[in-house]
Amino acid sequence: MTTMKPISPNDHYFDHYLFDNGSDLGAQQLNSLSALFDGTTRSVLSTLPLPASPNSLEIGAGNGSVARMIAEQTGGQVVAIDLDTTHLPRTPGVEPHRHDIREGVPAGPFDLIHARLVLTHLPARREIFAQLIDELAPGGWLVLADVGLADELLVAPEESDHDVWRKYNDAAYRQVGPAAGHDYLWAEQTEAAMFGAGLSEVSAEHLVPLARGGGPWAVYQSNLSKQAEAPLLATGLSMTDMDRYRAMLTDPEFRARFFSLTYTAGRKPSA
């Protein structure tokens, strides 16, 4: 990895990030994300006109499923970075690096830069975004996928679950997440940010997946509630409500929309 400009070195994001790849729960989290989103990511990336053997950058690569997909789809090289590379293997075409993106974006030029569910969580997202655009090759693509809050409980196994759902979401997404610098509005602002930065061919797809009890979204949410248990309880959420929230997520009748996911793509002009 070559020269990188540091970004917000004093922003202690990871101290609050609540997502520890190294734990068993972390591994399950990454696998749930692959199960939930790799299909859509594959179809978004497969529409991009890329040069032969492109040079790509995958940020917050997690378990490496998207980095592998890019290497296989394009036949090019992928630099895959993550703060924690425990589950990020070296595979053909993929070069894993343990790296904090806040310390700078790896020097390009890249024909494709992709980050899924990373910038939502980083307070320095706008500075990182500007650096990502600097590191795009002329004609190169930036593809970002981020979450917004959907917060709709559609089928509650018990009437009182509406109250539990509201209390949990207030604690998680109106207190703990925002206090750690998460911004659930960024996903829908990305398209305007790409236009404002002079990218062309900007497009955005907005999905609001339906989650069912016991399905991958519910497993993801339940794991997250365990990883973030201490800060959630510190907001005043009771352990009884926490336990009921987790039980609700395993009930086959449960249906909800937790988050929306917005995929936004834009291209650096060639000249």
Ligand SMILES: C[S@@+](CC[C@H](N)C(=O)[O-])C[C@H]1O[C@@H](n2cnc3c(N)ncnc32)[C@H](O)[C@@H]1O
């Ligand atoms: C929600 S997970 C998403 C993983 C993967 N992008 C996916 O969608 O399956 C966020 C990932 O970003 C990584 N990450 C968080 N902060 C980071 C940072 N400052 N620099 C690099 N990676 C970071 C985490 O370690 C984790 O693997």
